Amino acid sequence: MQRRPTLLWWVSSVAVLLAAACDQGSGAKSRALTSIKVVIADYSKDHTRPFWQSLSEAYTKQTGIKVDLQVVDWNSIDQQVTTMIQNNQPPDVLNLNAFSSYAKDGLLHSADEVLSPRTREDFLPAFVRGGEYQGKLYGFPILSSARAFFYNKDLLARAGVAAPPRTWDELVTAARRVRALGADTIGYALPLGPEEAQAEWAIWMWNNGGDWKSGDQWAINSDKNLQTLKFLADLANKHKVTQVNPGKTNRTDGAFQLFKDGKVGMVMGFSPLAKQLDADGKIRYAVAEMPTNIGTAVTLAVEDYLMAFKKPGNADAVKTFLDLYYQPETITRWIRAEGFLPVTRSGLEQMRADPGLTPYLDALPSAKLAPTTDPAWDKVKLDVQQTIGLAVQPGGNPKQVLDRLQQNAAAAGGR
Amino acid sequence: MLYPAAQLVRASVSQFSVTGLSEGFVGLRNYTRLFRQEPLAMVVANTVVWVAVVVAVTIFLSLALAQLLGARFPGRTLVRWALIVPWAASVIMTSKLFAWIYDYYFGVLNPALQALGILSYPVDWLGDDATVMGAMIAVGVFVSLPFTTYVLLAGLQGISPDVFEAARVDGASAWRTYRSVTLPLLRPALLVATVLNIIYVFNSFPIVWTLNDRNPGFGHDTMITYMYKIAFKSSLRDVGLAAALGVVNVLLILLAVVGYLKTVRWREEAA
Numbered sequence: 001m002q003r004r005p006t007l008l009w010w011v012s013s014v015a016v017l018l019a020a021a022c023d024q025g026s027g028a029k030s031r032a033l034t035s036i037k038v039v040i041a042d043y044s045k046d047h048t049r050p051f052w053q054s055l056s057e058a059y060t061k062q063t064g065i066k067v068d069l070q071v072v073d074w075n076s077i078d079q080q081v082t083t084m085i086q087n088n089q090p091p092d093v094l095n096l097n098a099f100s101s102y103a104k105d106g107l108l109h110s111a112d113e114v115l116s117p118r119t120r121e122d123f124l125p126a127f128v129r130g131g132e133y134q135g136k137l138y139g140f141p142i143l144s145s146a147r148a149f150f151y152n153k154d155l156l157a158r159a160g161v162a163a164p165p166r167t168w169d170e171l172v173t174a175a176r177r178v179r180a181l182g183a184d185t186i187g188y189a190l191p192l193g194p195e196e197a198q199a200e201w202a203i204w205m206w207n208n209g210g211d212w213k214s215g216d217q218w219a220i221n222s223d224k225n226l227q228t229l230k231f232l233a234d235l236a237n238k239h240k241v242t243q244v245n246p247g248k249t250n251r252t253d254g255a256f257q258l259f260k261d262g263k264v265g266m267v268m269g270f271s272p273l274a275k276q277l278d279a280d281g282k283i284r285y286a287v288a289e290m291p292t293n294i295g296t297a298v299t300l301a302v303e304d305y306l307m308a309f310k311k312p313g314n315a316d317a318v319k320t321f322l323d324l325y326y327q328p329e330t331i332t333r334w335i336r337a338e339g340f341l342p343v344t345r346s347g348l349e350q351m352r353a354d355p356g357l358t359p360y361l362d363a364l365p366s367a368k369l370a371p372t373t374d375p376a377w378d379k380v381k382l383d384v385q386q387t388i389g390l391a392v393q394p395g396g397n398p399k400q401v402l403d404r405l406q407q408n409a410a411a412a413g414g415r
Numbered sequence: 416m417l418y419p420a421a422q423l424v425r426a427s428v429s430q431f432s433v434t435g436l437s438e439g440f441v442g443l444r445n446y447t448r449l450f451r452q453e454p455l456a457m458v459v460a461n462t463v464v465w466v467a468v469v470v471a472v473t474i475f476l477s478l479a480l481a482q483l484l485g486a487r488f489p490g491r492t493l494v495r496w497a498l499i500v501p502w503a504a505s506v507i508m509t510s511k512l513f514a515w516i517y518d519y520y521f522g523v524l525n526p527a528l529q530a531l532g533i534l535s536y537p538v539d540w541l542g543d544d545a546t547v548m549g550a551m552i553a554v555g556v557f558v559s560l561p562f563t564t565y566v567l568l569a570g571l572q573g574i575s576p577d578v579f580e581a582a583r584v585d586g587a588s589a590w591r592t593y594r595s596v597t598l599p600l601l602r603p604a605l606l607v608a609t610v611l612n613i614i615y616v617f618n619s620f621p622i623v624w625t626l627n628d629r630n631p632g633f634g635h636d637t638m639i640t641y642m643y644k645i646a647f648k649s650s651l652r653d654v655g656l657a658a659a660l661g662v663v664n665v666l667l668i669l670l671a672v673v674g675y676l677k678t679v680r681w682r683e684e685a686a
Contacts, residue, residue, distance in 0.1 A: 078647045078648075079643075079646070079647050081434075081435070082434065082435035082646070082647065082654060083435065084435070085434050085435035085436055086426070086431065086435040086436075086437065086654060101432070101433045101434050102434050104432075105432050105434050105436045107434065107436065184520070192631075193628075193629040193630070193631060194628070194629070194630070194631050194648070195628075195629075197631070243519075243520070244519050244520075244539045244542065245519075245539050245542035245543070247631060248539075248541075248542040248629045248630050248631065249542070249629060250628065250629050254629065257521075258520060261520075261521070263520065375433070378433050378652065379433065379650040379651075379652055380650065382648060382649055382650045382652060383649070383650035385631070385648075386631050386632055386633075386644075386648070386649055386650070387631060387632060388631070389630075389631035389632075390631050390632055408650055412650065
């Protein structure tokens with residue numbers, strides 16, 4: 001007959017498990033490095049995994065070190081990386097759209113330790129600045145993108161709009177005309193849902209002379225920004241030229257989808273959208289500068305990062321891997337395939353030859369980056385994503401939303 | 416099962432940086448912070464509505480479906496198989512399918528309802544605050560029906576035909592037979608179906624996450640999606656605080672199930 005487990009048995013098993021949980025991670029000390037973990041965000045099903053797979057194979061061939069490659073969906077990458085760090089199993093190389101919190105926590109190698117000077121000198125200066133934390137480079141640019149103003153040529157022509165709008169007033173006029181074409185036609189598709197609201201908002205904010213910060217201080221609720229948010233609310237509720245519920249529309253499956261379907265006159269897009277539109281061949285579109293309220297058009301550039309985590313004895317192995325990626329032909333081959341923009345001088349030269357990229361490459365020098373170098377941004381960004389859409393809904397309160405964002409941002413910077 | 420539970424409890428009493436780096440033991444601070452979160456009351460209310468309505472409607476419809484599938488009619492096998500489909504399909508795919516069906520511009524629901532004259536203008540089912548919860552509940556019921564119906568069907572078929580025969584001989588009406596004979600004998604199956612559904616629906620993530628992903632804020636979140644947002648998608652970005660909510664969730668679901676079983680037993684004794 002089997003004895004039932006006693007209370008003592010239960011208590012001791014729980015104790016053992018807890019001890020195991022606490023002890024985890026401290027076991028893996030300096031053994032000879034046989035493999036590195038590389039975590040890459042999935043930019044596209046067609047190109048991301050094949051590229052990094054073949055790069056990993058080349059690396060293993062050269063060094064004998066295996067690569068544990070993980071290509072992770074954007075939707076779950078924050079969660080997976082957090083869990084890795086929580087369990088004390090960080091990757092050796094990570095690709096993400098943020099880096100400064102990791103640098104702040106002292107988890108990263110700086111460029112001095114893992115980049116050869118030749119690689120580093122090839123980076124475009126703006127992207128070096130975008131990857132620095134306290135004067136040192138921790139976020140190595142992996143690729144970039146820039147937003148541009150997309151318009152549907154047929155819809156604008158039918159609405160009698162001769163040229164794409166250059167100012168906010170012209171935008172309102174053009175959008176109203178397009179909207180008047182039919183019940184289902186949308187003048188301007190405004191995605192302020194949680195997916196990427198901070199990007200859409202930033203472009204409008206900058207084109208009215210506002211900014212995230214003034215000097216070192218957050219300035220989210222400045223008068224300029226309040227004026228901007230009220231303007232966006234007016235687009236939705238007064239002029240009624242946007243899609244239904246713009247505060248609750250995401251970018252990829254919302255605004256872009258509507259534009260691809262020919263329902264939208266104007267939208268802010270980026271080069272991967274152009275690639276998809278060209279592949280579909282359904283919409284006649286063109287790309288222009290952002291309409292501005294201050295005379296000079298400003299656009300948003302996005303820099304994504306590679307970073308190297310400090311793990312005992314991994315610096316050389318990581319350095320070899322990064323050098324392999326940053327070989328001019330290699331990095332450019334991948335950025336081209338994914339439809340993004342270069343982050344290196346050599347890449348910029350090579351990609352100049354592509355006429356389709358001219359509008360983005362021209363916009364790149366005057367483009368602004370999000371304040372990713374401030375660790376507080378990682379929280380501010382999420383706060384903007386979860387709240388700014390509420391301000392443009394009927395009955396929304398732009399001032400209250402901005403004041404709240406400002407208050408939270410100031411508090412996030414304090415810690 | 417013990418190991419993840421221990422990990423969860425341990426995380427709930429630790430402080431974490433945004434990156435997930437542990438910054439040490441903080442006692443019950445995450446719990447006190449959790450109860451000060453402004454959206455919590457609304458999220459709890461959403462969860463109660465979500466679980467209660469989905470489970471109640473599911474049980475009600477499943478009783479009818481089980482009765483139907485227990486009866487002999489041509490094509491019964493086909494209908495039985497058809498009912499398995501929403502169960503076999505992944506909940507994420509089902510949720511995405513419904514997100515498309517509900518869509519204001521591309522969906523098929525609005526044109527269908529307008530054609531039938533039920534609606535005179537299209538509704539943004541997933542964007543309008545008044546309709547989001549209802550839209551999610553409908554999907555919740557849809558994916559819960561197969562399992563529940565089969566549990567109840569098994570219960571129905573476990574009832575001896577003699578009992579119905581006896582009721583017929585006594586001259587009981589169909590409704591009377593159902594209420595006084597079928598339902599009491601179905602009690603064990605109903606109990607199992609309800610308890611499992613409460614747990615399953617409470618813990619359901621994909622439906623609420625997928626159908627509500629376009630809405631900013633926490634106005635339509637349940638405690639499960641709120642937990643995820645606390646950890647990764649809100650300015651809190653705090654896995655310790657999320658773990659505290661995880662512990663509260665487990666305790667709450669235990670409490671709900673025990674409470675339900677107690678009520679049911681009490682009624683049984685009173686009867």
